[in-house]
Amino acid sequence: MSETRETWIILGASSSMAGPFIRTLAEAGHGLILAGRDKPDLAAIAADAGARGASHVAQFALDVRDAASFRAILTHAEGCEGQLCCAVFVGSMPDQSQIDAEPGLVSGVVTDSFSGPARFLQALAPMLESRGGGSIVGVGSVAGDRGRLGNYVYGAAKAGFATYLSGLRNRLGREGVHVMTVKPGPVDTAMTWGLGPQPFMTTPDTVARDILKGLRKGRNVVYTAGIWRWVMLVIRMIPEPIFKKMSI
């Protein structure tokens, strides 16, 4: 971490993957603005961050589907001095079969994983631009690299988010703001608990380490576990006529 104190907005602070990332920031003495849905859980996470040494901690109720819930967060962030940063951990992944049975679920998934956070970042971007620095970390998924049988609506939303982040990087990079896309493979969280062994599974701790390493090195796109960069490269290279017959 740099010596300058930063304030990090965490969208989806009570997600399993955000946990260790928040802790590392707190132990480095940065400020935190935690936004999430589960209020009692958020309170526990905020207390934890405070006990670990965060310079200041605020909590906000967040509903990514309701842009009105963004305002209070943005106003609070505006009032924080120093470098402003944001990490997005929100998203939702209902079973693909559930979505197939209930097409109405599509827009919720797209809002949770793409348009909701994108709308938030659109509103935040000018603040970072005017301060001339800061970082944005957007957590996507390897599922966004190619649409496949098991979770293509979720994958499509994450692909949209990744493309959005790449554009945002293009825009903010010239203003000194670093935008980093993170693409985790399977992570050992409540979501994957009970699914049996997953390929190249990683842990929330490792994801946090990889994100921080990526930030230090100024990476644009980070895969975690790192091997997924190569796995997805291969998967993306499979010609569509063949891929459409596969179920991986």
Added chain:
Amino acid sequence: MLWKSTSYTGWGRALSAAGELARPERMSTLARLGAVPAIGARRSYGDACLNTAGQAADMSRLDRILGFDAETGRVEAEAGVPIGELARLFAPLGWMPAVMPGTGFATVGGCIAMDVHGKNHHADGSFGQHVISLKLMQDGKSRTIAPNRGKALFEATVGGLGQTGIITSAKLQMIPCEGPGMEVTEQRVEDWDEHIALLDSSEARYTVGWLDATARGKHLGRGIVEEARSTAVRPQSAPKGSAKSVPFDFPRFTLSRVIVSGFNKAYYLRIRDGGQTRIKPLEEFFFPLDRIRDWNRLYGKSGFHQFQCALPEAELPRLRSIAERIAGSGLASPLAVLKRLGPGSGGLMSFPMAGYTLAVDFREGPKARALISELISEAQAGGGRIYLAKDSLATEAQVKAMYPDWRRWAEACARHDPEGALETDLTRRLSLRSL
């Protein structure tokens, strides 16, 4: 998904359970599970953390620190917080957990349920004596208990093997420290008498004896006595890099007699004649084996047992004869631990008693099992007891005789968990809850 069908073991790996585990990440999820036994880091050696053919809640992800007061040294932590994490975070600020067991991976919940002791038991008592209050979840509902608030339930919960409800968080009183460094003095002791004499005369807050459990005859009791105190001097080598891990189960011959006694001799001779004093990082003194992750795999696939007993001071000759039997058997593993215990204990089923405690590892096998059973009988005959966090071989009659308050404890459990929904493989094996 809430439940995962899996098989899992305690630290000793000799016993295993096949059942369903949930690993809640939020208290609201835990509340939905209802009454199931809770397990932490599974650092108990035997079956205290197993529930065969049933369900259990893995508490490791409920690990938030809910409050810390730098003035008073009080910390509130969820049950899944590893005790070493509290030391790591707060020692640099002048506070550390009052009692720490031999592994920093043990969770706050587990430390309470086992009423663990540390190298300062003679000075500071057991873990439960530093619990200001704790939250207990009973059938999804939370209640707060403390030494003077729900006393009977509190005494049945501390050291109570998780049988009164799920411990979800606790407020702990830490003790002041100078920083993350420990000044450790190590001295060689040539035999049993010298070993005991040094333990007895030590005035240090932290004292522990490492015993060469393979040394016989006039060398019996040979070892190293470590004394330590907190120091403001910063340790020279902070623990660097990540812990090494044991990547596979070692073959059986690894711990053969020749290798073990060779190792012991080398370990012993590493200390200079006049003893030596060094500044060590706190973790290195308290959790020496944590640097090697999964060191239990050194014992191979079949796992190992730990025998740990406590005997009253007057039974010192019996403890010596127990050590003789162990050394004579040729079955013991490299390091055994010999310690003084003070009178302190926090609950009805707490292990510590004023006197001495001896802990020895044995690779699993019929000879080791037979020997441990004899040693348990010896401990019982001496008015001592064995540590349930380590046990996998005692019998109902032995344990009930060793723990005079077990009936009061079992009655409290019956009141708070009438269906026996929190029973584990250990409580069933020992019929501990049947009155």
